[in-house]
Amino acid sequence: MSAPAAAPALELRGIAKTYMLREGGTLRRRHRPLQAVRPTDLVLERNGILGLVGESGSGKTTTGMMALRLVNPSGGRILLEGDDITDLGVTALKPYRRRMQVVFQDSYSALDPMFTLQQIVAEPLVIHGIGDARSRAARALEWLERVGLHRSYGSRYPHELSGGQRQRVAIARALILEPAVLVADEPTSALDVSVKAQIINLLQDLQADMDLSILFISHDLSVVRSLCDRVAVMFNGRIVEEAEAETIFTGARHPYTRALLDAIPVLDPRRRRTRIFRDRDAIEAEGLTLAAGALSEPAEPSDEPALVAVAPRHRVEAVVTP
Numbered sequence: 001m002s003a004p005a006a007a008p009a010l011e012l013r014g015i016a017k018t019y020m021l022r023e024g025g026t027l028r029r030r031h032r033p034l035q036a037v038r039p040t041d042l043v044l045e046r047n048g049i050l051g052l053v054g055e056s057g058s059g060k061t062t063t064g065m066m067a068l069r070l071v072n073p074s075g076g077r078i079l080l081e082g083d084d085i086t087d088l089g090v091t092a093l094k095p096y097r098r099r100m101q102v103v104f105q106d107s108y109s110a111l112d113p114m115f116t117l118q119q120i121v122a123e124p125l126v127i128h129g130i131g132d133a134r135s136r137a138a139r140a141l142e143w144l145e146r147v148g149l150h151r152s153y154g155s156r157y158p159h160e161l162s163g164g165q166r167q168r169v170a171i172a173r174a175l176i177l178e179p180a181v182l183v184a185d186e187p188t189s190a191l192d193v194s195v196k197a198q199i200i201n202l203l204q205d206l207q208a209d210m211d212l213s214i215l216f217i218s219h220d221l222s223v224v225r226s227l228c229d230r231v232a233v234m235f236n237g238r239i240v241e242e243a244e245a246e247t248i249f250t251g252a253r254h255p256y257t258r259a260l261l262d263a264i265p266v267l268d269p270r271r272r273r274t275r276i277f278r279d280r281d282a283i284e285a286e287g288l289t290l291a292a293g294a295l296s297e298p299a300e301p302s303d304e305p306a307l308v309a310v311a312p313r314h315r316v317e318a319v320v321t322p
């Protein structure tokens with residue numbers, strides 16, 4: 001894992017995913033391709049927190065899962081700290097698995113109900129054969145404290161915890177191996193506002209302490225604004241705009257990004273979704289046109305609209321404005 005010092009924590013080059021959907025009954029079964037992620041470039045800088053936003057179904061989770069090699073891409077390359085891990089098999093991948101971890105929205109299903117919290121947090125050490133039983137137990141307790149839970153929680157079970165406490169345990173378990181990259185997929189979406197803020201603060205502190213880079217997937221734009229230093233906006237399987245967080249929130253150039261930002265006060269995801277679609281019509285009514293391929297169904301990779309740099313470190317899908 002000797003990467004050049006300048007290599008980003010994570011780099012996705014032309015990453016793409018097409019799912020084959022089975023349709024019809026047993027007799028007339030057909031397969032329809034669904035382009036969940038179209039060829040996409042994405043860079044997570046070292047010690048950076050990159051927000052990945054976009055409406056439901058835009059391909060955020062698929063992108064995150066491909067970065068972690070939990071979903072195999074249909075095309076493109078994945079580089080972890082400069083090393084190409086795209087084609088590595090289970091054995092070759094194992095040392096890299098230590099370097100990338102994930103926290104999901106619903107950590108309850110990821111926490112084995114039969115295990116104590118100490119066992120749950122120590123498990124990655126067991127899987128990777130690190131330390132002995134005693135040192136693992138000690139480290140697990142340290143990590144419980146580090147995420148804000150008293151050591152006495154070590155002998156408790158997941159069902160005894162609140163949602164916020166469970167996310168703390170999930171974070172401890174993800175970080176005990178001291179990974180380079182954390183993919184956090186909607187980690188605060190199921191939490192109350194005050195608890196959400198605590199978890200965000202915790203992630204912020206740990207990121208600064210640990211040389212950690214975070215890919216933060218979220219619907220929650222206010223959280224993204226407070227946490228992330230860069231933001232990529234995903235729409236229909238593509239990244240349509242990417243820039244520093246403040247640039248996205250104050251100087252967005254892509255009509256879809258603006259539509260998404262307009263939807264900030266709408267809390268119900270279903271309503272938010274309708275709102276975005278309505279705004280998209282509004283965009284067109286204003287005479288703005290989304291780039292070719294952004295709205296239409298599967299384009300060939302070669303037809304993909306290019307991202308153009310409109311300012312340093314600010315890329316936008318080519319948009320035609322009459």
Ligand SMILES: Nc1ncnc2c1ncn2[C@@H]1O[C@H](COP(=O)(O)OP(=O)(O)OP(=O)(O)O)[C@@H](O)[C@H]1O
Pocket residue numbers: 019020021034036054055056057058059060061062063219
């Ligand atoms: N295993 C799968 N098989 C088939 N289609 C899938 C699979 N996983 C995701 N999809 C489809 O791929 C598209 C992108 O899904 P994905 O879960 O990546 O979106 P998302 O942006 O994370 O959405 P959300 O905000 O709802 O979590 C969707 O159309 C989804 O239905």
Ligand SMILES: [Mg+2]
Pocket residue numbers: 060061062185
């Ligand atoms: Mg998702």
